[in-house]
Amino acid sequence: MTGKERILLAFQHKEGDRVPIYEQAIASDVASEIMGRQVFAQGTSLHYEDAKAWIKGREAYREFEEKVWEDTIAINKCFEFDAIDLPWRLEQKPGEQLDEYTFLYGDREKKWWNIYRFDPVSSCYGIIDSWENQIEPQDLIEAVEEMETEFSDRPALTENDFPEKKRLLEMFGDQLAVLTNPGIAIPYTPVWLEATIMYPEVVRQYLDIQVAHILEEISILAEIGVKVIWAGGDMASKNGPLYSPKAFSDLVLPGLKKITSLCNNLGVRFHFRSDGNLWLVAEDLFVESGIHGYGEIEGDAGMDLVRLKKEYGHLTFWGNVSCDILRRGTKADVINETKRCIDAAAKGGGYIFGTSNSVLTGTPPENVIAMYETAREYGKY
Numbered sequence: 001m002t003g004k005e006r007i008l009l010a011f012q013h014k015e016g017d018r019v020p021i022y023e024q025a026i027a028s029d030v031a032s033e034i035m036g037r038q039v040f041a042q043g044t045s046l047h048y049e050d051a052k053a054w055i056k057g058r059e060a061y062r063e064f065e066e067k068v069w070e071d072t073i074a075i076n077k078c079f080e081f082d083a084i085d086l087p088w089r090l091e092q093k094p095g096e097q098l099d100e101y102t103f104l105y106g107d108r109e110k111k112w113w114n115i116y117r118f119d120p121v122s123s124c125y126g127i128i129d130s131w132e133n134q135i136e137p138q139d140l141i142e143a144v145e146e147m148e149t150e151f152s153d154r155p156a157l158t159e160n161d162f163p164e165k166k167r168l169l170e171m172f173g174d175q176l177a178v179l180t181n182p183g184i185a186i187p188y189t190p191v192w193l194e195a196t197i198m199y200p201e202v203v204r205q206y207l208d209i210q211v212a213h214i215l216e217e218i219s220i221l222a223e224i225g226v227k228v229i230w231a232g233g234d235m236a237s238k239n240g241p242l243y244s245p246k247a248f249s250d251l252v253l254p255g256l257k258k259i260t261s262l263c264n265n266l267g268v269r270f271h272f273r274s275d276g277n278l279w280l281v282a283e284d285l286f287v288e289s290g291i292h293g294y295g296e297i298e299g300d301a302g303m304d305l306v307r308l309k310k311e312y313g314h315l316t317f318w319g320n321v322s323c324d325i326l327r328r329g330t331k332a333d334v335i336n337e338t339k340r341c342i343d344a345a346a347k348g349g350g351y352i353f354g355t356s357n358s359v360l361t362g363t364p365p366e367n368v369i370a371m372y373e374t375a376r377e378y379g380k381y
Contacts, residue, residue: 003082007177013350019379020082025358042087044125048118083177137195182214183232196247211255222266236276238301260290277301286312305344318352338374
Protein backbone atom coordinates (compact mmCIF):
# COMPACT_ATOMS: atom_id res chain seq x y z
CA MET A 1 0.00 0.00 0.00
CA THR A 2 1.31 3.46 -0.84
CA GLY A 3 1.61 6.32 1.61
CA LYS A 4 -0.86 8.32 -0.45
CA GLU A 5 -3.41 5.52 -0.15
CA ARG A 6 -2.93 5.36 3.63
CA ILE A 7 -3.46 9.11 4.05
CA LEU A 8 -6.54 9.22 1.83
CA LEU A 9 -8.02 6.18 3.58
CA ALA A 10 -7.57 7.97 6.90
CA PHE A 11 -9.72 10.81 5.58
CA GLN A 12 -12.31 8.23 4.48
CA HIS A 13 -12.24 6.69 7.99
CA LYS A 14 -11.05 3.37 6.64
CA GLU A 15 -8.22 1.15 7.83
CA GLY A 16 -5.30 0.41 5.56
CA ASP A 17 -2.37 -1.89 6.28
CA ARG A 18 -1.13 0.35 9.09
CA VAL A 19 -1.69 3.76 10.61
CA PRO A 20 -0.31 6.45 8.29
CA ILE A 21 2.66 8.42 9.65
CA TYR A 22 3.65 12.01 9.00
CA GLU A 23 5.67 14.70 10.76
CA GLN A 24 5.34 18.30 9.68
CA ALA A 25 8.65 19.41 11.22
CA ILE A 26 11.81 17.81 12.59
CA ALA A 27 14.36 20.26 13.97
CA SER A 28 17.48 20.45 11.84
CA ASP A 29 19.86 19.55 14.69
CA VAL A 30 17.92 16.35 15.44
CA ALA A 31 17.65 15.35 11.80
CA SER A 32 21.36 16.05 11.30
CA GLU A 33 22.33 13.79 14.20
CA ILE A 34 20.12 10.99 12.94
CA MET A 35 21.32 11.30 9.34
CA GLY A 36 24.98 11.63 10.33
CA ARG A 37 25.53 14.87 8.38
CA GLN A 38 24.33 18.45 8.31
CA VAL A 39 20.71 18.48 7.25
CA PHE A 40 18.55 21.51 6.50
CA ALA A 41 15.30 20.11 7.87
CA GLN A 42 12.82 22.32 9.67
CA GLY A 43 12.36 24.59 12.65
CA THR A 44 13.11 28.29 12.89
CA SER A 45 16.86 27.64 12.62
CA LEU A 46 16.15 26.89 8.97
CA HIS A 47 14.82 30.43 8.59
CA TYR A 48 18.16 31.73 9.87
CA GLU A 49 20.02 29.62 7.30
CA ASP A 50 17.58 30.93 4.71
CA ALA A 51 18.39 34.54 5.62
CA LYS A 52 22.15 33.92 5.49
CA ALA A 53 21.83 32.36 2.05
CA TRP A 54 19.79 35.30 0.74
CA ILE A 55 22.41 37.79 1.93
CA LYS A 56 25.18 35.88 0.10
CA GLY A 57 23.43 36.33 -3.23
CA ARG A 58 21.17 34.63 -5.72
CA GLU A 59 23.51 31.73 -6.55
CA ALA A 60 24.06 30.93 -2.86
CA TYR A 61 20.32 30.98 -2.29
CA ARG A 62 19.71 28.70 -5.26
CA GLU A 63 22.19 26.20 -3.79
CA PHE A 64 20.52 26.49 -0.39
CA GLU A 65 17.09 25.80 -1.87
CA GLU A 66 18.35 22.73 -3.66
CA LYS A 67 19.93 21.39 -0.48
CA VAL A 68 16.65 21.91 1.39
CA TRP A 69 14.90 20.02 -1.40
CA GLU A 70 17.35 17.10 -1.29
CA ASP A 71 17.32 16.96 2.52
CA THR A 72 13.52 16.97 2.65
CA ILE A 73 13.41 13.94 0.38
CA ALA A 74 16.15 12.18 2.36
CA ILE A 75 14.35 12.73 5.68
CA ASN A 76 11.05 11.56 4.23
CA LYS A 77 12.65 8.33 2.99
CA CYS A 78 14.56 7.79 6.24
CA PHE A 79 11.38 7.82 8.35
CA GLU A 80 9.08 6.32 5.70
CA PHE A 81 6.52 9.11 5.98
CA ASP A 82 3.30 8.72 4.03
CA ALA A 83 3.03 12.37 3.01
CA ILE A 84 5.49 15.02 1.94
CA ASP A 85 5.77 18.80 1.88
CA LEU A 86 8.63 21.23 1.84
CA PRO A 87 9.60 22.95 5.11
CA TRP A 88 7.83 26.07 6.29
CA ARG A 89 9.84 29.06 5.07
CA LEU A 90 9.44 32.79 5.65
CA GLU A 91 9.18 33.30 1.86
CA GLN A 92 10.72 36.76 2.17
CA LYS A 93 14.18 38.07 1.41
CA PRO A 94 15.77 40.01 4.27
CA GLY A 95 16.51 43.58 3.32
CA GLU A 96 19.51 43.98 5.59
CA GLN A 97 21.76 42.00 7.92
CA LEU A 98 22.15 44.03 11.11
CA ASP A 99 24.71 41.77 12.82
CA GLU A 100 25.77 38.12 12.75
CA TYR A 101 22.43 36.88 14.08
CA THR A 102 20.00 39.70 13.25
CA PHE A 103 18.14 40.51 10.02
CA LEU A 104 15.67 43.16 8.95
CA TYR A 105 12.79 42.16 6.69
CA GLY A 106 10.96 44.98 4.94
CA ASP A 107 11.58 48.72 5.27
CA ARG A 108 11.46 50.43 8.67
CA GLU A 109 10.16 53.57 6.96
CA LYS A 110 7.07 51.64 5.86
CA LYS A 111 4.66 49.01 7.21
CA TRP A 112 4.98 45.24 7.55
CA TRP A 113 8.66 45.18 8.62
CA ASN A 114 10.08 42.74 11.16
CA ILE A 115 13.46 42.21 12.81
CA TYR A 116 14.45 38.60 13.45
CA ARG A 117 17.31 37.36 15.62
CA PHE A 118 18.84 33.92 15.93
CA ASP A 119 19.70 32.56 19.38
CA PRO A 120 22.55 30.04 19.00
CA VAL A 121 21.82 28.52 22.42
CA SER A 122 18.18 27.58 21.73
CA SER A 123 18.56 27.43 17.92
CA CYS A 124 15.47 29.66 17.67
CA TYR A 125 15.03 32.45 15.14
CA GLY A 126 12.21 34.81 16.01
CA ILE A 127 10.91 38.35 15.89
CA ILE A 128 12.47 40.78 18.38
CA ASP A 129 10.88 43.95 16.97
CA SER A 130 8.15 44.73 14.46
CA TRP A 131 6.13 47.52 12.93
CA GLU A 132 3.21 46.13 14.92
CA ASN A 133 5.00 47.14 18.12
CA GLN A 134 5.03 50.78 16.96
CA ILE A 135 1.35 51.24 16.16
CA GLU A 136 -2.07 51.38 17.78
CA PRO A 137 -5.08 49.28 16.73
CA GLN A 138 -6.58 52.15 14.73
CA ASP A 139 -3.47 52.24 12.54
CA LEU A 140 -4.44 48.83 11.19
CA ILE A 141 -7.27 50.50 9.25
CA GLU A 142 -4.85 52.12 6.79
CA ALA A 143 -2.52 49.12 6.74
CA VAL A 144 -5.29 46.69 5.80
CA GLU A 145 -6.67 49.07 3.16
CA GLU A 146 -3.22 49.19 1.55
CA MET A 147 -3.02 45.41 1.74
CA GLU A 148 -6.41 45.10 0.04
CA THR A 149 -5.33 47.42 -2.77
CA GLU A 150 -2.14 45.43 -3.34
CA PHE A 151 -4.11 42.19 -3.43
CA SER A 152 -6.64 43.60 -5.90
CA ASP A 153 -3.91 44.95 -8.20
CA ARG A 154 -1.72 41.85 -8.38
CA PRO A 155 -2.01 39.38 -11.27
CA ALA A 156 -4.18 36.32 -10.80
CA LEU A 157 -2.36 33.20 -9.64
CA THR A 158 -1.60 30.41 -12.11
CA GLU A 159 -0.07 26.96 -11.69
CA ASN A 160 3.27 28.53 -12.61
CA ASP A 161 3.22 30.18 -9.19
CA PHE A 162 3.59 26.73 -7.59
CA PRO A 163 6.68 25.19 -9.20
CA GLU A 164 7.74 23.32 -6.05
CA LYS A 165 4.31 21.70 -5.63
CA LYS A 166 4.35 20.65 -9.28
CA ARG A 167 7.80 19.18 -8.84
CA LEU A 168 6.72 17.25 -5.74
CA LEU A 169 3.65 15.93 -7.54
CA GLU A 170 5.70 14.86 -10.56
CA MET A 171 8.21 13.01 -8.36
CA PHE A 172 5.99 11.61 -5.60
CA GLY A 173 2.34 12.20 -6.50
CA ASP A 174 1.66 8.53 -7.16
CA GLN A 175 3.27 7.29 -3.93
CA LEU A 176 2.88 10.01 -1.29
CA ALA A 177 0.21 12.52 -0.32
CA VAL A 178 1.63 15.88 -1.39
CA LEU A 179 0.51 18.46 1.16
CA THR A 180 0.25 22.23 1.11
CA ASN A 181 -0.45 24.68 3.89
CA PRO A 182 -2.48 27.83 3.17
CA GLY A 183 -4.15 28.69 6.47
CA ILE A 184 -6.43 31.32 7.97
CA ALA A 185 -5.47 33.04 11.21
CA ILE A 186 -5.62 36.28 13.16
CA PRO A 187 -2.07 37.39 14.03
CA TYR A 188 -1.51 36.85 17.75
CA THR A 189 0.36 40.08 18.46
CA PRO A 190 -1.18 42.51 20.98
CA VAL A 191 -2.28 45.08 18.42
CA TRP A 192 -4.26 42.53 16.41
CA LEU A 193 -5.80 40.91 19.48
CA GLU A 194 -6.87 44.35 20.71
CA ALA A 195 -8.33 45.03 17.27
CA THR A 196 -10.65 42.01 17.55
CA ILE A 197 -12.41 44.01 20.28
CA MET A 198 -11.90 47.61 19.16
CA TYR A 199 -11.96 47.29 15.36
CA PRO A 200 -13.46 43.89 14.48
CA GLU A 201 -14.45 45.12 11.01
CA VAL A 202 -10.76 45.73 10.21
CA VAL A 203 -9.84 42.22 11.34
CA ARG A 204 -12.70 40.87 9.24
CA GLN A 205 -11.42 42.79 6.22
CA TYR A 206 -7.92 41.38 6.80
CA LEU A 207 -9.29 37.83 7.02
CA ASP A 208 -11.39 38.36 3.89
CA ILE A 209 -8.17 39.09 1.99
CA GLN A 210 -6.62 35.92 3.41
CA VAL A 211 -9.64 33.87 2.43
CA ALA A 212 -9.76 35.26 -1.12
CA HIS A 213 -6.10 34.33 -1.60
CA ILE A 214 -6.62 30.87 -0.08
CA LEU A 215 -9.62 30.13 -2.30
CA GLU A 216 -7.62 31.11 -5.36
CA GLU A 217 -4.67 29.03 -4.24
CA ILE A 218 -6.70 25.91 -3.39
CA SER A 219 -8.47 26.01 -6.75
CA ILE A 220 -5.15 25.83 -8.58
CA LEU A 221 -3.57 23.28 -6.24
CA ALA A 222 -6.57 20.97 -6.62
CA GLU A 223 -6.32 21.28 -10.39
CA ILE A 224 -2.67 20.16 -10.41
CA GLY A 225 -3.38 17.22 -8.12
CA VAL A 226 -3.13 18.20 -4.44
CA LYS A 227 -5.70 16.30 -2.35
CA VAL A 228 -5.00 17.47 1.21
CA ILE A 229 -4.67 21.05 2.47
CA TRP A 230 -2.56 20.86 5.65
CA ALA A 231 -3.63 24.26 6.92
CA GLY A 232 -2.07 26.23 9.73
CA GLY A 233 -4.15 28.44 11.97
CA ASP A 234 -2.53 28.82 15.40
CA MET A 235 -5.01 30.48 17.74
CA ALA A 236 -4.59 29.16 21.29
CA SER A 237 -2.30 28.64 24.24
CA LYS A 238 -2.54 25.94 26.89
CA ASN A 239 -5.06 28.16 28.70
CA GLY A 240 -7.45 28.52 25.78
CA PRO A 241 -8.02 30.64 22.64
CA LEU A 242 -6.02 33.85 22.35
CA TYR A 243 -9.16 35.77 21.47
CA SER A 244 -12.78 35.30 22.47
CA PRO A 245 -15.01 32.49 21.18
CA LYS A 246 -17.29 35.25 19.85
CA ALA A 247 -14.41 36.70 17.82
CA PHE A 248 -13.77 33.24 16.38
CA SER A 249 -17.44 32.77 15.54
CA ASP A 250 -17.89 36.26 14.06
CA LEU A 251 -14.54 36.74 12.32
CA VAL A 252 -12.83 33.43 11.53
CA LEU A 253 -15.69 30.96 11.15
CA PRO A 254 -17.32 32.55 8.06
CA GLY A 255 -14.04 32.34 6.16
CA LEU A 256 -13.43 28.76 7.23
CA LYS A 257 -16.87 27.82 5.92
CA LYS A 258 -16.09 29.33 2.52
CA ILE A 259 -12.82 27.41 2.36
CA THR A 260 -14.27 24.04 3.35
CA SER A 261 -17.21 24.53 0.97
CA LEU A 262 -14.78 25.00 -1.92
CA CYS A 263 -12.75 21.99 -0.79
CA ASN A 264 -15.90 19.86 -0.78
CA ASN A 265 -16.70 20.95 -4.32
CA LEU A 266 -13.16 20.11 -5.46
CA GLY A 267 -12.86 16.80 -3.63
CA VAL A 268 -10.06 18.15 -1.43
CA ARG A 269 -9.69 17.61 2.33
CA PHE A 270 -9.02 20.61 4.59
CA HIS A 271 -7.03 19.73 7.73
CA PHE A 272 -6.88 22.48 10.37
CA ARG A 273 -3.88 22.65 12.72
CA SER A 274 -3.43 24.62 15.92
CA ASP A 275 -1.63 24.23 19.21
CA GLY A 276 -3.33 24.92 22.50
CA ASN A 277 -6.63 24.28 24.26
CA LEU A 278 -9.50 24.66 21.79
CA TRP A 279 -12.44 23.31 23.80
CA LEU A 280 -14.10 26.74 24.08
CA VAL A 281 -14.50 26.87 20.29
CA ALA A 282 -14.90 23.12 19.74
CA GLU A 283 -18.43 23.15 18.29
CA ASP A 284 -17.69 26.02 15.91
CA LEU A 285 -14.30 24.67 14.84
CA PHE A 286 -14.93 20.93 14.77
CA VAL A 287 -18.53 20.95 13.53
CA GLU A 288 -19.84 24.24 12.16
CA SER A 289 -16.73 25.09 10.11
CA GLY A 290 -16.91 21.92 8.04
CA ILE A 291 -13.21 21.11 8.41
CA HIS A 292 -12.29 17.53 7.58
CA GLY A 293 -9.43 17.07 10.03
CA TYR A 294 -7.76 18.54 13.09
CA GLY A 295 -4.10 18.26 13.89
CA GLU A 296 -1.33 18.87 16.36
CA ILE A 297 -3.76 18.06 19.23
CA GLU A 298 -1.77 19.28 22.20
CA GLY A 299 -2.58 16.82 24.96
CA ASP A 300 -0.38 18.75 27.38
CA ALA A 301 -2.82 21.64 26.90
CA GLY A 302 -5.87 19.49 27.61
CA MET A 303 -6.82 18.23 24.15
CA ASP A 304 -7.63 14.63 25.03
CA LEU A 305 -7.53 12.35 22.01
CA VAL A 306 -9.97 9.79 23.45
CA ARG A 307 -12.56 12.49 24.09
CA LEU A 308 -12.01 13.99 20.63
CA LYS A 309 -12.48 10.64 18.94
CA LYS A 310 -15.68 10.04 20.91
CA GLU A 311 -17.25 13.48 20.47
CA TYR A 312 -15.92 14.49 17.05
CA GLY A 313 -15.16 11.19 15.41
CA HIS A 314 -16.22 12.50 11.99
CA LEU A 315 -12.85 14.30 11.87
CA THR A 316 -9.52 12.81 10.87
CA PHE A 317 -6.99 13.44 13.61
CA TRP A 318 -3.24 13.92 13.34
CA GLY A 319 -0.71 14.00 16.15
CA ASN A 320 -1.01 14.11 19.96
CA VAL A 321 2.34 12.56 20.92
CA SER A 322 3.64 14.80 23.71
CA CYS A 323 6.62 16.84 22.51
CA ASP A 324 7.72 17.10 26.14
CA ILE A 325 7.79 13.33 26.64
CA LEU A 326 9.57 12.92 23.32
CA ARG A 327 12.21 15.48 24.28
CA ARG A 328 12.68 14.72 27.99
CA GLY A 329 11.33 11.22 28.50
CA THR A 330 13.05 7.86 28.29
CA LYS A 331 12.85 5.56 25.29
CA ALA A 332 10.31 3.45 27.22
CA ASP A 333 8.23 6.59 27.91
CA VAL A 334 8.18 7.40 24.21
CA ILE A 335 7.15 3.88 23.22
CA ASN A 336 4.28 3.97 25.73
CA GLU A 337 3.20 7.40 24.51
CA THR A 338 3.22 6.20 20.91
CA LYS A 339 1.04 3.19 21.79
CA ARG A 340 -1.33 5.41 23.81
CA CYS A 341 -2.06 7.60 20.78
CA ILE A 342 -2.59 4.67 18.45
CA ASP A 343 -4.87 2.94 20.97
CA ALA A 344 -6.87 6.15 21.40
CA ALA A 345 -7.61 6.95 17.78
CA ALA A 346 -6.49 4.41 15.20
CA LYS A 347 -9.40 1.96 15.31
CA GLY A 348 -11.73 2.43 12.36
CA GLY A 349 -9.35 4.76 10.57
CA GLY A 350 -9.43 8.52 10.80
CA TYR A 351 -6.02 8.87 12.45
CA ILE A 352 -2.58 9.93 11.19
CA PHE A 353 0.27 9.39 13.61
CA GLY A 354 2.60 12.24 14.63
CA THR A 355 3.62 14.60 17.40
CA SER A 356 1.52 17.34 18.93
CA ASN A 357 3.49 19.90 16.94
CA SER A 358 6.98 18.89 15.82
CA VAL A 359 10.19 17.17 16.83
CA LEU A 360 11.83 19.95 18.84
CA THR A 361 15.47 20.94 18.88
CA GLY A 362 17.44 18.95 21.44
CA THR A 363 15.21 15.87 21.20
CA PRO A 364 17.25 12.65 21.66
CA PRO A 365 17.59 10.88 18.29
CA GLU A 366 17.00 7.49 19.91
CA ASN A 367 13.58 8.69 21.09
CA VAL A 368 12.63 9.83 17.61
CA ILE A 369 13.72 6.55 16.04
CA ALA A 370 11.86 4.54 18.71
CA MET A 371 8.69 6.57 18.14
CA TYR A 372 8.49 5.92 14.40
CA GLU A 373 9.61 2.30 14.65
CA THR A 374 6.92 1.65 17.24
CA ALA A 375 4.28 3.45 15.17
CA ARG A 376 5.05 1.38 12.08
CA GLU A 377 4.94 -1.93 13.97
CA TYR A 378 2.29 -1.29 16.64
CA GLY A 379 0.13 0.66 14.21
CA LYS A 380 -0.52 -2.30 11.90
CA TYR A 381 -4.20 -3.00 11.31
